[in-house]
Amino acid sequence: MQKKVAVIIPIYNVEKYLEDCLHSIIHQTYKNLEIILIDDGSTDASTAIAKKYFDKDKRITIIFKSNGGQGSARNAGIEYIQDGFSLTPLLDPQSNPLTTTQTIQNPKVIPFVFQATLKSNALSANDINYLTGNQFSFAHSSFNVGGGRVKSNLCNIFSSIVCKKSAQKALSTPIFPYKPVDYTLSSCIVFSHSPTPPTEIEYIHFVDSDDMLSLDCIEKCINHIGECDIIWHDTKYIYEDNIPEIQHTHLIDLLHITHEEIENEVFDILKLWRYIHSFSWVHQGLFKISLLKHIRFSTPLANEDALFGMLLFAQAATVKISLFDGLIYRYHTVSVSGHGESQNIYRKNYPLFMHDIVTTFQNGYKIKHYYFAYSCTYVCLGLLAYIQMLDDSKTELKRKLIEFLQVRAIYAFGAMCFEFDPKHIRPLLQPLEPYMNKVPKSTKIAYFAPRLYRFLKWINKKRKGLKKINNL
Numbered sequence: 001m002q003k004k005v006a007v008i009i010p011i012y013n014v015e016k017y018l019e020d021c022l023h024s025i026i027h028q029t030y031k032n033l034e035i036i037l038i039d040d041g042s043t044d045a046s047t048a049i050a051k052k053y054f055d056k057d058k059r060i061t062i063i064f065k066s067n068g069g070q071g072s073a074r075n076a077g078i079e080y081i082q083d084g085f086s087l088t089p090l091l092d093p094q095s096n097p098l099t100t101t102q103t104i105q106n107p108k109v110i111p112f113v114f115q116a117t118l119k120s121n122a123l124s125a126n127d128i129n130y131l132t133g134n135q136f137s138f139a140h141s142s143f144n145v146g147g148g149r150v151k152s153n154l155c156n157i158f159s160s161i162v163c164k165k166s167a168q169k170a171l172s173t174p175i176f177p178y179k180p181v182d183y184t185l186s187s188c189i190v191f192s193h194s195p196t197p198p199t200e201i202e203y204i205h206f207v208d209s210d211d212m213l214s215l216d217c218i219e220k221c222i223n224h225i226g227e228c229d230i231i232w233h234d235t236k237y238i239y240e241d242n243i244p245e246i247q248h249t250h251l252i253d254l255l256h257i258t259h260e261e262i263e264n265e266v267f268d269i270l271k272l273w274r275y276i277h278s279f280s281w282v283h284q285g286l287f288k289i290s291l292l293k294h295i296r297f298s299t300p301l302a303n304e305d306a307l308f309g310m311l312l313f314a315q316a317a318t319v320k321i322s323l324f325d326g327l328i329y330r331y332h333t334v335s336v337s338g339h340g341e342s343q344n345i346y347r348k349n350y351p352l353f354m355h356d357i358v359t360t361f362q363n364g365y366k367i368k369h370y371y372f373a374y375s376c377t378y379v380c381l382g383l384l385a386y387i388q389m390l391d392d393s394k395t396e397l398k399r400k401l402i403e404f405l406q407v408r409a410i411y412a413f414g415a416m417c418f419e420f421d422p423k424h425i426r427p428l429l430q431p432l433e434p435y436m437n438k439v440p441k442s443t444k445i446a447y448f449a450p451r452l453y454r455f456l457k458w459i460n461k462k463r464k465g466l467k468k469i470n471n472l
Helices: 018-026 046-056 072-083 101-105 152-157 217-224 258-265 291-294 303-315 337-342 350-363 364-389 392-417 426-435 441-447 450-470
Strands: 004-011 031-041 060-064 087-091 112-118 142-146 170-176 187-192 201-206 231-241 287-288 317-332
Touching: 004 018, 004 072, 004 217, 004 337, 018 031, 018 046, 031 046, 046 060, 060 072, 072 201, 072 303, 072 350, 087 170, 087 187, 101 450, 217 231, 217 317, 258 317, 258 337, 287 291, 303 364, 303 392, 317 441, 350 364, 364 392, 392 426, 392 441, 392 450
Parallel strands: 004 031, 004 201, 031 060, 231 317
Antiparallel strands: 060 187, 087 112, 112 187, 142 170, 201 287, 231 287
16 A cells, blocks of 8 residues: 655745646645645735645645744644644534535535644644653743734635634743744644544655645655655756856765665765755655654744754654655745845745844845844754753764754854844854854854944944045
């Protein structure tokens, strides 16, 4: 019997690309799939496109939630297939006396609709340490945040279905040093073809909704993974909007391994990481669902795939490498990754969780790079917490993870070079001070002596002004 694979796809305002993505998934040559779409508060036509494909394919489930970023959306998909939600039926087509009549007269699919409430012991819950599964509390440091609700866009499009909006309520949520608060998962709406969540899922493959998979990607992954925990495949890149092409390194060159090794061996993590100094991984392959026992995405971060990827690989026993181009990655100017920066094109719309950064800087370059620094801070803190949990038998793994931490710390401490600090990053950086080996001297001055840094920056600006005048 074919092993069941969950394909988890976060969706946010990707109406231009979503059909390409979903077409590549529903037409996979490997058929035993659960396709989990998470609409992360879209305000464009993405919701309608997702519903159209839901009507086409009974393997598709849609989760609707308030906007919390890609990591939050992926967490919603993980919790759904890991029994992390309590489901309250809002519509049951099997018990609805109008269902049969409506289906005959109107071929629209009538779904099972649930209110999904995150269980208190789910790893994505705000008061759960997802590295251990233990509950934590900081009685001295808590604050109130507003509860999220599903966008009214959902109710407008599915007017034939009664939608209950989540009530606004305040949550008193502890502050966890390496886990930013995410309240958007507390309550979601689920559209499903089944009265219960899927079971017996063995593998997961993530896909971003502006990317695609090759049509035989999942089949090749299953055929090659064997007993390994992860299979890592290569990527094909496509460029749009006149973005200049980048020379990408193929896996075989990135990892400094041979064709013979790829064909005949499986790899431990440290061998794969020998020549890698910075690591991110999320949609470049397929992995066993069992690896998620103590892993979730830290949200809402710009590079949530960095911490997730490092923790995922650190817990894997063996990895299989395959050189086929399974992922088709799209470069375009409206990507949340900011691919348009070389053309001075930045995002025009920002999610609500970035509001304080956007209103503080009001400059695309500064918004992007300060947000990245904020994200790297939490990546470092999460990685440090994991390193401190490892026992003495993991010395080599600790050493490699510290190397990764030191690289990310360059960007985390870079937040101190900005004139404002709306996310209050400075106090978060204190535990990272022993890992500043690679941080530039100017950034160290900005952190340890901010007044001196501002004075030196002012002098440098004056010098540049005088030089410009002299050149006239």
